[in-house]
Amino acid sequence: MTELAHVFREPVTLAIIGGTGLYKLEALKPIAKLTVSTPWGMPSSQITIAKTKTGFPIAFLARHGPHHDLLPSDVPYRANIAALKNIGVKVILAFSAVGSLQEYIKPRDFVIPNQVIDRTKGIRASTFFEKGFVAHAGFGEPFDPKLNKIIGDHCTEILHSDGVKLHTKETEGKDLVLICMEGPTFSTRAESQLYKAWGGAVINMSCIPEAKLAREAEIAYQMICMSTDYDAWNEAEESVTVAQVVGNLKANSDNAHRIAEKLIEILEPKIASGDVGSDLEGSMKFSVSTKPPARDRRANIRMHYLFPNYWPIE
Ligand SMILES: CSC[C@H]1O[C@H](OP(=O)(O)O)[C@H](O)[C@@H]1O
Numbered sequence: 616m617t618e619l620a621h622v623f624r625e626p627v628t629l630a631i632i633g634g635t636g637l638y639k640l641e642a643l644k645p646i647a648k649l650t651v652s653t654p655w656g657m658p659s660s661q662i663t664i665a666k667t668k669t670g671f672p673i674a675f676l677a678r679h680g681p682h683h684d685l686l687p688s689d690v691p692y693r694a695n696i697a698a699l700k701n702i703g704v705k706v707i708l709a710f711s712a713v714g715s716l717q718e719y720i721k722p723r724d725f726v727i728p729n730q731v732i733d734r735t736k737g738i739r740a741s742t743f744f745e746k747g748f749v750a751h752a753g754f755g756e757p758f759d760p761k762l763n764k765i766i767g768d769h770c771t772e773i774l775h776s777d778g779v780k781l782h783t784k785e786t787e788g789k790d791l792v793l794i795c796m797e798g799p800t801f802s803t804r805a806e807s808q809l810y811k812a813w814g815g816a817v818i819n820m821s822c823i824p825e826a827k828l829a830r831e832a833e834i835a836y837q838m839i840c841m842s843t844d845y846d847a848w849n850e851a852e853e854s855v856t857v858a859q860v861v862g863n864l865k866a867n868s869d870n871a872h873r874i875a876e877k878l879i880e881i882l883e884p885k886i887a888s889g890d891v892g893s894d895l896e897g898s899m900k901f902s903v904s905t906k907p908p909a910r911d912r913r914a915n916i917r918m919h920y921l922f923p924n925y926w927p928i929e
Pocket residue numbers: 633634635636678679687710711712713798819820821822857860
């Protein structure tokens with residue numbers, strides 16, 4: 616077995632974050648494994664770099680670690696996003712196992728949400744900004760609308776197995792809302808029914824703060840959800856268990872890989888041309904409220920890791 620490189624000098628513009636059940640990308644042969652240290656600590660795992668046949672590099676990061684030893688509340692989200700930003704990433708496709716809050720979203724269906732409701736409990740570090748370096752990012756559209764549309768346009772027809780559907784805002788004609796809860800315990804029936812009544816489509820434990828941090832880092836981000844269960848709202852059904860989640864993920868991992876491979880192929884030229892992944896460029900530059908003389912120097916140095924050209928260190 617050949618040793619993988621520990622350094623990779625080209626920018627890597629596309630990253631895939633694998634969630635529960637997706638710990639590596641089968642189709643791509645790794646060429647490097649990077650250990651990246653950030654001002655916010657170490658990421659969940661080393662970052663694996665692979666190249667497509669055409670030489671396009673892709674980064675892969677396992678959200679809960681390669682052996683799934685991180686609770687959703689303990690994932691080092693800031694280090695993960697900072698490390699990806701630091702190696703050049705402009706676009707993140709983030710896979711996630713989710714519970715379905717609506718009858719029409721069946722276990723094993725894919726859902727590309729365009730909205731999110733944050734039901735985490737404030738125990739996760741959820742911003743790169745801090746006292747002495749105050750800034751605010753817009754989050755009205757929490758996911759990248761271009762990625763959302765591209766996935767709907769190119770992935771609907773490629774799913775294997777009878778009856779498995781891909782739901783997008785366009786296919787449903789309404790917002791597809793992801794509820795992100797704290798966990799690790801799943802929801803009660805009453806909570807699940809409340810989220811369903813709010814119009815939630817699916818529920819997970821890991822979109823927040825990942826999506827917020829990607830926004831602060833000016834990275835185009837879209838979560839790709841695979842439904843694994845009907846959560847707890849349906850009194851006629853058994854409430855969600857990990858066995859159900861893992862069973863459906865295993866049975867359907869082929870579809871997750873198909874989606875990832877298709878999107879890599881489609882996105883390569885679009886990222887290279889700047890058509891995708893550049894819309895947020897410059898959005899944070901003028902979003903800092905703290906006047907330069909009042910800026911905390913150490914915070915400023917940390918921010919340089921993300922944006923070396925934005926805010927000079929006084
Ligand atoms: C094992 S079920 C709950 C777990 O699954 C999802 O993980 P991920 O989003 O990383 O696929 C969910 O968010 C929970 O963390």
